[in-house]
Amino acid sequence: MHMMYFTEQPMSAYDAKAGLDYGATALTFSNSYFDPNEGSRLYNEYLEEYIMAEEYGADGIMLNEHHNAPFCMQARTNMFASILAAVTKRVKIVILGNPLPLTENPVQLAEELAMIDMISKGRLVSGFVRGGGQEQLANGVNPAFNRERFMEAHDLVQKTWTQPGPFRWEGTHYQQRVVNPWAIPMQKPYPRVWIPGVLSKETVIWTAQQRYPYIALNTSIEATKQIHETYDKAAAEVGYVAGPENFGYLIRVHVQDTEEKAMENARQFMWMQGEFTGLANPVWANPAGYFSPSGRRAFVEFSTGRAKNPRGNPTFEQQVNDTMIIAGTPDQVIERLKYLVRETRPGIMGIWANDGNVSKDDRRRCIQLLCGEVMPAIKEYGATLGLNDPWEANAPVHLRYSTDLVGQKVAAE
């Protein structure tokens, strides 16, 4: 099992009251509340903590990006990935992920990722995401073409990584005269690609069709099982049997020496008060055209206050009861995580450990206990359940490199 440390890198040093008074902590909440001196301090602290996570035993560091909001300070995931490529030695650098539709130049993105792969000496895992609705609005990218741009940018990146240049690309959303970047990835055929997600069935199916691992982002156990079913069915249709190496799961966990302190800090997972992306107008998260047309009716009803949020708005206590948040001493956390692992059977596990206003000392103690005690215990337990990660399973990077497809004689190299 592959176990990663994750934090949203919260910009906790802002006036929370200002956000509540304004009624939103995303997109249009003014950046006049951002203090770059505090930003500098936090960026550097978070960087030190990633290095600690490696020292204490994490297999990977999971990175992401968001825009125009205090809940996440990373505006470009490749920047932290580049720094970590140079300053860490062993951990996988797991980008989950680059929001493909936001790029106007997928070739340069492919080039940047190849550089990170080389600088890290082959430790890059290059996840891709559609990006949330607010990310499209913050970057001026048309939400109505989000999925088309995701698919086409993926295909162009993949071709850039695997087909010798120069070649030309004349797509619907991207046109490139000469694709021939000199930086290409060190890992062959190309760095592993994992796809994280929350809601979209279309993405689960597409991910299974590529044979990429799907990382469920803190979905309920029930929803996670449904994701597996959808994935398994799509995998069977293209000729392979999905295993734990095809699934990842991200869970919020906070560990301290006492249960009381762990619970107190875990409440910071509720820091943003609303959705995990902060207080926001629903149409920012789901601008027209971004979401599947099948969800249109339910969404317009929810967004105008006529229906409940389909994702619910559970309290902290409910989320602890439902194993959406785990907090406690190492022993307590290990017990709950074992239950979760039994139920969801992931080969890849992300631990979202610190959010909001957890103090520097507590964040670091959490990392020590988590990476030093909890992760090894869960890895050992996972091994007894046969929960292999993609490296342990020697899984193909993409469907096209499979050698075990039903009816297949020779791998299509």
Add this chain to the structure above:
Amino acid sequence: MSVVWTDTVKQIAGIDLHLTRGGTGPTVLVLHHDIGTVDQLPFYDALAEKFDVLIPHHPGWGKSQRPQWLRSPRDIAAIYAWLLADLEASGVSLIGLGFGGWIAAEMASLAPRDYAGLVLVGAAGIKPAEGEYIADQAIVSYIAYPKSGFHDEAAFARIYGDVSTDQLEAWDIAREMSFRTAWKPYMYSQTLPHLLGGVRAPALIVWGDDDRIVPLSSGQAYARALPGASMTTIPDCGHFAEMEKPDTVAKLAIDFLSRK
């Protein structure tokens, strides 16, 4: 006097285009807003007293099929030029409402001698004066956006009532089509103002004095770009002028398009 309206479907550019037609007289093509149109409006009935009125649903909006390839109001303008050719209509006047005004202006720019008259009501399509912006529907809710286009909220309620879920869905689809055709730059063309100087059709620019969606300065830019255009504002009126002040807008349009 009640008007008989007939709905038909026209095959244009690979899609089924919905067209409502009613009234008798010279032909007038009415082009609806970015939020689509309801089926019945007093404004439409008033026009049909004097004209043969064509009210299509824009491709992708309302009951018209979506062309996946559609990218701009200029594409929609070409579809309507095709429609008029198929209908063998000539001497047609154009009434463009908001976003539909942009389409009408594109049509006039592409065929400067073809139209008998041009009435633009709160038309999008030209960048407003420095420091002013066309309101961005992407960041406001489905109900807040249309509401902001009325000076008097009672006028909004008169048309939409409590707003049905079907209407909300139609607005979401309309919003998606607005993004597909007018995302960036949002709701204007950088080339259109340079292409209007050849238009021969007499043009009337009508603006609500409280238009919070397309600033009045866009209307002034149209008045400058279209040769011999005249401009008038309607007091206590928002962007959706034909819904808020139907009699006033209908009278202005009828008088203007009927004059010799």
